[in-house]
Amino acid sequence: xxxxxxxxxxxxxxVLLLSAAASYALLSFAPGGPLSFLxxxxxxxxxxxxxxxxxxxxxxxxxxxxFSRWLIGQPQGPLYIAxxxxxxxxxVGCRIPATESVIENGKVVTREVxxxxxxxxxxxxxxxxxxxxxxxxxxxxxxGLSQQILRDRPVWLLVESRLPYTLQLMLVSTTLSILIxxxxxxxxxxxxxxxxxxxxxxxxxxxxxMPTFFFGLLMIMLFALYFEQWNLPHLPPGNAIxxxxxxxxxxxxxxxxxxxxxxxRALHMVMPMTVLTLxxxxxxxxxxxGSMLEVLRQDYVRTxxxxxxxxxxxxxxxxxxxxxxxxxxxxxxxIPGVFGGAIITETVFNWPGMGRLYFDALGRSDYxxxxxxxxxxxxxxxxxxxxxxxxxxxxxxxxxxx
Amino acid sequence: MTTTALSPxxxxxxxxxxxxxxxxxxxxxxxxxxxxKLAVISLSVLAVIALVVLLAPYLAPFKPTELKVGDYFMxxxxxxxxxxxxxxxxxxxxxxxxxxxxxxxxxxxxxAILAQIGSSLxxxxxxxxxxxxxxxxxxxxxxxVEFMLSIPQLPLLLIISSIIIQYREALALPAxxxxxxxxxxxxxxxxxxQIVAIIGIFVAFGWMGDSRLMxxxxxxxxxxxxxxxxRALGSSHWRIIFQHMIPxxxxxMIVSASLGLSGFIISEAALSFLGLGIQDPTPTWGNMLSIxxxxxxxxxxxxxxxxxxxxxxxxxxxxxxxxxxxxxxxxLKM
Numbered sequence: 001x002x003x004x005x006x007x008x009x010x011x012x013x014x015v016l017l018l019s020a021a022a023s024y025a026l027l028s029f030a031p032g033g034p035l036s037f038l039x040x041x042x043x044x045x046x047x048x049x050x051x052x053x054x055x056x057x058x059x060x061x062x063x064x065x066x067f068s069r070w071l072i073g074q075p076q077g078p079l080y081i082a083x084x085x086x087x088x089x090x091x092v093g094c095r096i097p098a099t100e101s102v103i104e105n106g107k108v109v110t111r112e113v114x115x116x117x118x119x120x121x122x123x124x125x126x127x128x129x130x131x132x133x134x135x136x137x138x139x140x141x142x143x144g145l146s147q148q149i150l151r152d153r154p155v156w157l158l159v160e161s162r163l164p165y166t167l168q169l170m171l172v173s174t175t176l177s178i179l180i181x182x183x184x185x186x187x188x189x190x191x192x193x194x195x196x197x198x199x200x201x202x203x204x205x206x207x208x209x210m211p212t213f214f215f216g217l218l219m220i221m222l223f224a225l226y227f228e229q230w231n232l233p234h235l236p237p238g239n240a241i242x243x244x245x246x247x248x249x250x251x252x253x254x255x256x257x258x259x260x261x262x263x264x265r266a267l268h269m270v271m272p273m274t275v276l277t278l279x280x281x282x283x284x285x286x287x288x289x290g291s292m293l294e295v296l297r298q299d300y301v302r303t304x305x306x307x308x309x310x311x312x313x314x315x316x317x318x319x320x321x322x323x324x325x326x327x328x329x330x331x332x333x334x335i336p337g338v339f340g341g342a343i344i345t346e347t348v349f350n351w352p353g354m355g356r357l358y359f360d361a362l363g364r365s366d367y368x369x370x371x372x373x374x375x376x377x378x379x380x381x382x383x384x385x386x387x388x389x390x391x392x393x394x395x396x397x398x399x400x401x402x
Numbered sequence: 403m404t405t406t407a408l409s410p411x412x413x414x415x416x417x418x419x420x421x422x423x424x425x426x427x428x429x430x431x432x433x434x435x436x437x438x439k440l441a442v443i444s445l446s447v448l449a450v451i452a453l454v455v456l457l458a459p460y461l462a463p464f465k466p467t468e469l470k471v472g473d474y475f476m477x478x479x480x481x482x483x484x485x486x487x488x489x490x491x492x493x494x495x496x497x498x499x500x501x502x503x504x505x506x507x508x509x510x511x512x513x514a515i516l517a518q519i520g521s522s523l524x525x526x527x528x529x530x531x532x533x534x535x536x537x538x539x540x541x542x543x544x545x546x547v548e549f550m551l552s553i554p555q556l557p558l559l560l561i562i563s564s565i566i567i568q569y570r571e572a573l574a575l576p577a578x579x580x581x582x583x584x585x586x587x588x589x590x591x592x593x594x595x596q597i598v599a600i601i602g603i604f605v606a607f608g609w610m611g612d613s614r615l616m617x618x619x620x621x622x623x624x625x626x627x628x629x630x631x632x633r634a635l636g637s638s639h640w641r642i643i644f645q646h647m648i649p650x651x652x653x654x655m656i657v658s659a660s661l662g663l664s665g666f667i668i669s670e671a672a673l674s675f676l677g678l679g680i681q682d683p684t685p686t687w688g689n690m691l692s693i694x695x696x697x698x699x700x701x702x703x704x705x706x707x708x709x710x711x712x713x714x715x716x717x718x719x720x721x722x723x724x725x726x727x728x729x730x731x732x733x734l735k736m
Contacts, residue, residue: 019553026561031568202440205724209717211668213675214709217695225702336554343556344672348695358557359676362564370561377554385552 001393008389012382016375020071020138023374028063032365034147035059051095051119055132057147060121061093070144070371073137077127085124093121143372148364149357155372158357165240166346166353170338173273177280178331184281185288186323190315192293200285207282212275216348219271238350240268272349276342280334287330292323325396332388336380434729441725444718451715455508459588463487464498466505466588466685471496475700490707493690494697499707506685507711509587513597513686514666517604522659524605525612530643530651532613533620544617547610555607559669562606564678566599573599593684600679604666615658619651626650653730661723664716671712687712 034057038045045053054060058069068074078088094115101110126132136142143155150158188197220237227234231249236242242259248267249255257264295301296319304318305311343355350356354373361369392399436442454461463486470482473496480488482498490499532543566573573595575583583594623629623646632642673679674688675695682689687708694704 015549015552018549022553023558023561026558026565030561030565205720206717209664209668209713209720211671211709211712211716213672214691214705214713217691217698217705217709221698221702221705225698343560344676347676359560362560362678370557374554374557374561377557381552381554 005390008386012386015382016378019378020375021067023371023378024067024070025063027367027371028066030365030367033057033059033367037148037365047096054095055129056152057145058133058135060095061126065092069135069137071138073135073140073142075123075126076134078123088122088124090123091120092123092126095119095121138372138375143375144368146366146369148366149360149369155369158369159354159372159376162352162354162357165351166355167338169269169272169276169346169351169353170342172269173276173280174331174334174338176273176277177284180277181281181284182288182324182327184285185290186292186315186320188285189289189292189296189323197289201289204282204286207278208286210279212279212342212345213348215278216271216275216345219275220348223271235270236268238348240352241265242268272342272345272351275345275348284327284330288323288327291326292319295319295323298322325392328391328395329388332384332391333381335384335387336377431729435725438721438725438728440721441728444721445725447714448718448722451507451711451718452511454504455511458504458508462498462501462504463489464501466502467497467683468501469496475697491701493704494693494700502685502690503687503707503711505588506687506690509589509597509680509684510667510670510686510688510712511715512587513601513604513670513680514663517601517608517666517670518659518663520601520605521608521662522612522655524609525614526616526648526651526655528609529613529616529618530620530647533617534624534639534643534647540617543613547613550607550610559603559607559673560676560678563600563603563673566603567596567678567681570595570599589684593681596680596684600670600673604669608662608666612655612658612662615654616651619654620647623647623650657723657727657730660719660726664719664723667712667716667719 034053035045035050038053051060058066061069065075069076075087075092078090079086096116096119097112098114098116099110100113101108103109133145135144141156143159145152146155146158184200188194188200191197219235223235224237225234228249233248233250233255236246242257242264245256245259247254247256257267301314301319304314309318343359345351346353346355347359354376358370358373361367361373464482470492473480473482473488473492474494476488476492476496478489478491478499480491482488488498488500490503493499493502528543528547532540575595575598579598580591580594583589583597584591587594587597589597629642629646632646637645670679670686671688671691674686675692677689677692679688680686682693690708691705691712694701694708697704
């Protein structure tokens with residue numbers, strides 16, 4: 001067990017490191033960023049401004065160096081060993097890149113070609129520049145600065161402000177999904193080929209074929225727009241809290257809802273929660289049905305019945321407990337999604353959670369934010385794999401890890 | 403469909419005497435498929451949709467990008483000035499909705515089908531290499547697959563496609579491919595890059611499951627006596643792989659492919675809906691839905707029209723996949 005854990009943690013670290021490096025490399029190729037934003041709003045920048053902005057976002061460092069600083073907060077400057085500075089003149093970046101403009105296919109294309117003479121950044125410069133931000137690295141919980149969404153503020157502030165909304169949405173919908181999906185799956189397995197089973201199976205096909213964005217839009221159309229037109233109790237079309245107090249027309253007259261009150265929050269959550277729950281229930285009920293059918297065929301279930309146990313006891317104690325073993329994995333694997341948020345659903349409902357944040361970060365080229373969310377999700381995914389492996393041995397003693 | 407091509411006929415037995423009346427395997431499979439009512443209905447619905455999108459240039463009353471200034475958000479059934487009918491009305495810049503829907507179907511379905519074919523092929527190749535060679539190659543390839551499966555997919559998909567979409571002007575396709583796609587989908591050659599890019603991304607992220615499946619099949623087929631016999635008779639590795647392994651592993655691959663199509667339809671629609679897939683002048687169901695969403699305050703029912711085909715196709719592919727699974731490999735049924 002201990003050997004297994006050590007090996008797995010080691011493997012996890014490698015997977016995380018690789019995916020961090022891959023994502024970082026990808027994002028460093030991505031167009032956009034603070035400079036192109038300034039250029040797009042027609043701000044003329046001179047070379048010094050460019051150098052300053054590049055330095056403040058560390059864009060003047062080479063990608064591997066920037067990555068290493070982002071990850072572990074090193075290098076901060078030259079090494080000082082036995083009274084000697086090592087690597088003081090190592091070039092780690094370029095303050096102002098040399099550009100050249102060429103005409104290509106009738107368009108003027110500006111390219112970076114190396115560094116302007118005398119504009120190299122060395123390790124010594126890195127330490128000597130007092131304006132340069134002291135990075136601590138992701139390991140120490142420093143995800144860098146946001147470039148667009150919350151300009152120059154720590155990324156962590158953004159994540160912190162969005163996390164509660166995502167957690168709220170996801171926890172409620174996951175709980176509901178378990179509470180609805182497991183009984184549905186069990187019951188349709190027990191009554192296999194009954195009308196109930198047929199209906200549940202067909203509905204779960206519908207549920208898993210329904211794109212979440214389409215279902216979301218349909219709900220907004222009906223419950224937000226048309227219901228308001230028809231003067232029925234309607235739901236807010238998006239966001240998590242109303243901006244100002246609003247009134248809802250009901251049969252019993254208007255109902256005033258205070259912005260930010262519990263009712264307000266609950267009403268806002270109804271639609272995104274329904275979409276997520278329906279989608280998950282469709283998958284999970286099918287899964288539980290499958291594994292339940294498998295278990296019901298086993299000898300020990302027949303034995304239990306032969307002993308004359310109540311059918312209810314056979315199902316709940318002998319069959320269900322065993323059928324839920326693989327289900328544990330599925331639920332554990334949904335944990336990363338809980339933090340990462342449902343990007344599509346949150347976008348459709350304008351829900352201010354992590355998924356929406358990720359989408360905004362991509363759209364506005366705020367790559368430190370995107371990177372932070374990617375890393376959090378990747379970390380949780382890897383952790384979920386480990387936890388589900390360990391849980392497996394807990395719930396099923398037949399499985400040994402080695 | 404493809405099921406009939408799958409019958410490995412025992413050639414020698416055909417001429418043998420006193421054999422019981424032979425029922426070809428194709429027939430058995432077809433019968434089993436026909437028993438699945440929903441799958442048959444779905445297949446016919448898909449056939450109708452396929453026919454409509456194939457005949458798009460003849461059926462669609464308007465060109466998909468033909469716009470009329472001022473004719474914005476016309477209700478369904480409005481006549482255009484030249485006497486043609488806008489059966490489903492017009493969109494936010496006066497393009498005929500029905501025509502766009504039909505052409506969009508052509509593009510969305512092609513993207514899904516090509517992406518599925520690509521990822522199945524890649525999965526088959528990598529899976530059979532990994533399973534057949536074994537050893538270090540197998541370990542490395544399967545570790546890579548595990549790595550790809552362990553990283554969160556959708557966020558990366560979004561990043562890569564947003565990068566490619568922004569650089570799509572700079573990417574150049576070889577002229578024959580661009581011309582072919584442009585002819586197939588009836589779009590200008592300048593818009594073909596993004597389509598190929600999206601297909602490429604889907605293939606890059608979609609092959610892992612298939613390769614695992616294929617590897618598992620190859621591993622079990624390697625132990626079969628007929629493989630041993632083929633080896634004893636001196637068949638080359640290539641012959642064993644192509645003549646024995648791949649045909650015998652086809653059933654689960656076809657099942658996985660027909661179920662996977664539904665996923666690609668939804669993925670393409672989702673990417674385009676989020677604005678990170680195929681971009682607007684080129685119609686797809688996803689980006690039409692995205693426009694419909696932004697016009698919801700004017701016309702609340704617009705998303706219903708753009709989204710229904712996505713749902714129908716995805717549902718139909720799921721049912722057909724289920725039917726194909728029942729027909730080809732009843733043991734796989736849970």
